[in-house]
Amino acid sequence: xIRLPDATGALRRYLPRAEPHPVAPGPPPxxxxxxxxxxxxxxxxxxxxxxxxxxxDWDATLAFRxxxxxHGLGVAEAxxxxxxxxxxxxxxxxxxxxxxxxxxxxxxxxxxxxxGTDQLALPYGPLTLSDVTAAYEEQLSAVEGxxxxxxxxxxxxxxxxxxTADDYREVYGRLLRQTAAPVILHWLGPVFDPQLDxxxxxxxxxxxTGTLLAIVTEHADKVDGVKVSLLDAERERALRxxxxxxxxxxxxxxxxxxxxxEGDGEHHSDALLGVFDALGPLAAQALRLLDAGDGxxxxxxxxxxxxxxxxxxAPPTRFYKTGVVLLxxxxxxxxxxxxxxxxxxxxxLPHLARAYELADGLGLFPDPQLAEARMARLLAVxxxxx
Numbered sequence: 217x218i219r220l221p222d223a224t225g226a227l228r229r230y231l232p233r234a235e236p237h238p239v240a241p242g243p244p245p246x247x248x249x250x251x252x253x254x255x256x257x258x259x260x261x262x263x264x265x266x267x268x269x270x271x272x273d274w275d276a277t278l279a280f281r282x283x284x285x286x287h288g289l290g291v292a293e294a295x296x297x298x299x300x301x302x303x304x305x306x307x308x309x310x311x312x313x314x315x316x317x318x319x320x321x322x323x324x325x326x327x328x329x330x331x332g333t334d335q336l337a338l339p340y341g342p343l344t345l346s347d348v349t350a351a352y353e354e355q356l357s358a359v360e361g362x363x364x365x366x367x368x369x370x371x372x373x374x375x376x377x378x379x380t381a382d383d384y385r386e387v388y389g390r391l392l393r394q395t396a397a398p399v400i401l402h403w404l405g406p407v408f409d410p411q412l413d414x415x416x417x418x419x420x421x422x423x424x425t426g427t428l429l430a431i432v433t434e435h436a437d438k439v440d441g442v443k444v445s446l447l448d449a450e451r452e453r454a455l456r457x458x459x460x461x462x463x464x465x466x467x468x469x470x471x472x473x474x475x476x477x478e479g480d481g482e483h484h485s486d487a488l489l490g491v492f493d494a495l496g497p498l499a500a501q502a503l504r505l506l507d508a509g510d511g512x513x514x515x516x517x518x519x520x521x522x523x524x525x526x527x528x529x530a531p532p533t534r535f536y537k538t539g540v541v542l543l544x545x546x547x548x549x550x551x552x553x554x555x556x557x558x559x560x561x562x563x564x565l566p567h568l569a570r571a572y573e574l575a576d577g578l579g580l581f582p583d584p585q586l587a588e589a590r591m592a593r594l595l596a597v598x599x600x601x602x
Contacts, residue, residue: 217229217231218230218232218588218592218602219595219600219602220569220570220572220573220595221565221566221569221595221600222566222569222570223566225566227600230573232576232584232585232587232588233576233577233579233584234584235579235584236579236580236581236582236583237578237579237580239287239497239498239501241286241287241288241497242287242288242500242501242504243288243504244288244290244500245288245500245503245504245506245507246507247503247506247507248477248484248486248503248506249290249464249466249486250289250290250477250486250487250488250489250492250500250503251289251290251291251326251466251487251488251489251492252284252289252290252291252292252489252490252492252493252496252499253292253296253297253298253468253488253489253490253492253493254280254281254284254292254293254295254297254298254493255280255298255299255493255537255540255541255544256270256272256277256298256299256304256312256556257272257273257276257277257280257541257544257549257550258270258271258272258273258554258555258556259271260273260551260552260554264556266557266558267557269305269307269308270299270303270304270305270308270556270557271556272556273550274315276549276550276551277312277315278315278316278319279549280544280549280550281293281316281319281320281325282319282323282325283496283549284325284493285320285323285325285326287497287500288503288504289326289492289496289499289500290325290326290328291316291320291325291326291327291328292328292329292330292367292488293312293313293316293317293327293328293329293330293364294309294312294313294316294329294330295330295367295369295402295490296330296369296404296408296409296490296534296537297490297493297537297540298312298330299537299555299556299557299559300330300332300334300369301332301334301372301409302534302537302557302559303555303556303557303558303559304556305334305335306334306335306355309330309334310355310358313329313358313362313364314358314362316329316364317329317362317363317364318362320364321363327364327365328364328366328400328488329359329362329364329365329366329367330359330366330367330369330402331352331356331359331366331367331368331369331399332352332355332368332369332370332371333351333352333355333371333372333373333374334372335351335354335355336351336373339376340372340373340376340377341376343373343376343377344377345374345377345378345383345386345387347373347377348371348373348374348377349387349390349391351371351373352368352371352387352391353391353394356368356391356395356399360395360396360397365397365399365400365440366395366397366400367399367400367401367402367443367488368388368391368399368400368401368402369404370402370403370404370409370412370415372409372411372412374387375411375413375414375415376411378417379417380417381416381417381423381427382417383417384415384416384417384427384431385427385430385431388431388435389431389434389435392431392435392438392439393435395438397440398437398438398439398440399438399439399440400439400441400442400443400464400466400488401432401439401442401443402442402443402445402468403415403416403428403442403443403444403445403446404445404468405445405446405447405448407446407447407531407533408533408534409534410534416428421446421451425454425455425458428442428455429455429458429459432459432460432463436460436462436463439463440463441463441464441465441466441486442455442459442463442464442465442466443466443467443468444465444466444467444469444485445468445469446468446469447469447470447471447472447533449469449471449472449476452465452467452472452476452485453476453480453483456483456484456485457483464486465483465485466485466486466487466488467485467486467487467488467489468488468490469485469489470489470490470491470525470526470528470529470536471522471525471526471529473485473487473491473518473522474514474515474518474519474521474522475515477503477506477514478506478511478514487499487503490536490540491521491524491525491528491529491540493540494524494528494540494543494544494575494580495521495525495580498517498521498578498579498580499518499521501517502514502515502517502518505517520578521578523574524571524574524575524578527539527567527571527574528540528571530567535559535562535563537555537559537562538555538559538560538561538562538563538568539563539567539568539571541553541559541560542560542563542568542571543571543575545590546572546575546581546586546587546590546591547580547581547582547583547587548581548582548583548586548587553590553594565594565595565598565600569595572587572591575587
């Protein structure tokens with residue numbers, strides 16, 4: 217038994233499960249393309265401050281990527297899950313991309329990497345569209361120079377500088393005309409990052425969708441897919457129906473991913489999900505069931521994970537990273553529960569306790585006894601003795 221605090225601060229007893237859900241390494245799913253947007257492991261001994269450059273534990277960071285590749289998932293590197301703009305600056309992200317790309321080449325792992333504009337300094341007012349484009353070009357060059365495919369991330373700087381939909385068409389058009397290979401365009405909604413409100417030139421989502429579709433249609437040969445992170449399943453379904461043939465829709469919807477990935481018989485979403493960082497082996501196992509035509513088996517594995525995902529991504533959604541890293545620590549993938557920028561303090565103890573309980577109930581911890589012992593130590597630090 218372990219005593220866990222609830223949202224009111226009351227303590228209750230919880231009996232952890234004795235055995236994990238059985239999973240084994242396997243090949244990448246064939247019927248769906250699936251990437252886990254992965255977290256970084258901080259160097260707990262690094263001489264860092266909350267607003268200073270991050271120090272990373274490179275061995276543990278790369279080992280986690282090998283873990284996901286071994287189970288058949290692709291890795292989406294240097295995305296928001298890796299704390300881009302929330303503790304990880306561009307120099308560290310560039311080094312992360314170089315190291316992960318080399319690791320992917322060595323083991324044959326599937327990899328895409330985020331290219332954005334986060335080297336631009338705040339405030340964004342004096343910047344021009346050309347400044348934003350140049351920042352994107354620098355990062356795209358770094359990604360492609362490392363031998364990886366790019367995810368063109370939504371830009372806070374572009375959201376601040378652009379005034380019309382034409383501004384977005386100008387910037388993205390210039391980028392897409394020069395990319396070496398098809399890229400993934402990322403629409404990250406304001407629920408994940410409030411500074412991206414009004415992206416694509418409008419707060420009206422129908423108008424914004426129209427601008428995105430116009431960009432994709434004009435440059436369809438340079439767009440592998442669109443990653444949609446709006447937490448709006450109906451809007452995602454409408455968007456994927458409207459995409460040009462051959463352009464994928466990658467779901468970033470950490471609330472509705474089981475139904476979106478399974479599809480409706482005519483269209484489906486591929487996956488590029490932060491929650492797959494925590495669900496990796498189980499998610500890959502579920503997607504391989506789709507390969508065998510077993511949609512009900514896939515849903516039987518994925519549907520019970522949704523309460524955990526909704527808990528991790530509860531408002532303020534941008535702090536979902538804290539729960540993801542907690543679960544990585546409890547699973548034995550890293551030696552500590554600390555994060556770049558001090559973000560391990562972004563969630564309350566009851567929130568973390570509930571994340572542990574939900575993950576344990578799913579059998580996500582390879583060693584449930586280790587997870588229980590580590591959770592008990594975290595609780596003790598916060599004054600909850602067992």
